[in-house]
Amino acid sequence: MGFVIATAYGNFEHFASIFWYRLSKNKKGDGKMILNHLQSALYLIMNAFLYPVMALLLAFFIWILMLSGGFISEWLLRKRIQRPEWLAAKLCNEISHAAYRGASQQINAYLEGIRFGNLCWKYFLRELAKEITEKREHLDLVLENLLQEYQIKVEKLLDKTRILIRIGPMLGLMGTLIPMGPALLALSQGDLTRMANSLIIAFSTTVVGLAVGGIAYVISVIRQRWYEEDMKDISYFSDLIIKNLNKEELDGIFKEKKREK
Known part of the structure; x- marks a missing residue:
């Protein structure tokens, strides 16, 4: 990204210097010449964006x-995740007996038994296991x-x-x-x-x-x-x-x- 920005800035600076050089050579100041310079400026700006x-x-x-x-x-x-009712019942049984560490172990054992699965689901259950142990x-x-x-x-x-x-x-x-x-x-x-x-x-x-x-x-x-x-x-x-x-x-x-x- 830094290379792209540097390239765009370098191209723009180069084309801008050409534009101002051409504009400084305009001694008559007629509107047609100014319009041509504006068109040239837009053309140079457009080309400056090509490589980025x-x-x-x-x-x-x-x-x-x-x-x-x-x-x-x-x-x-x-x-x-299959059988969420079974896991919820297991956790509630442990929590109701104030065995929060046991509930955390139930979740970890359940996760170890899942070889394949949704990463977000696993993330949720891992965080739940930590929270049950720390915040009862x-x-x-x-x-x-x-x-x-x-x-x-x-x-x-x-x-x-x-x-x-x-x-x-x-x-x-x-x-x-x-x-x-x-x-x-x-x-x-x-x-x-x-x-x-x-x-x-x-x-x-x-x-x-x-x-x-x-x-x-x-x-x-x-x-x-x-x-x-x-x-x-x-x-x-x-x-x-x-x-x-x-x-x-x-x-x-x-x-x-x-x-x-």
Whole structure:
């Protein structure tokens, strides 16, 4: 990124110096000459963005290939957590007997038995195991905080592809339009070789930009559906824990009242 910014700044500084040199040579000050200088300035600014746009497109293409590899790996290893009711009942049984470390061990044993699975689910359960050991009170608040942290983590994962969905085609369009100016100029001068080279750059950047945006869109849509399913499962799991704990507390109160009678 630093190289791209430095290249853009260097090109802009070079073209700006040419523009001001031409403007200083204008002694007549007529409007037509000023308009020509303004057009030249815009043309120079446009050309200054060509190499940074090409470098960014190449970087984004490498980035989307890496994201695609991670997506395929996640798809192959992905497996929804089974029997959340069983795990919730086990945890509630341990917590009701004040065996918080035992509840944490139940979660860790459950995770060790899962060879494949969703990384976000595993992250949630690992954090829950830590929180149960360290914070033994207000478990409902702890679960709510973990749910919010999970949502933030999911948004960060989805933002990577959302950026490419917008920026990829945008850079592709810029990479298409920028070489069109030199191509038309070369056509007017009869330089077909230069025109062909400019058109090759224009069409290549278009294809790369659209490919980046299209792949990122597919990954984003599928991952969003996955994470919505996981969020539903995690919320259901959390509700089971709270409901079972409340039920056990009420059962304990009823038993104490019967003993008092």
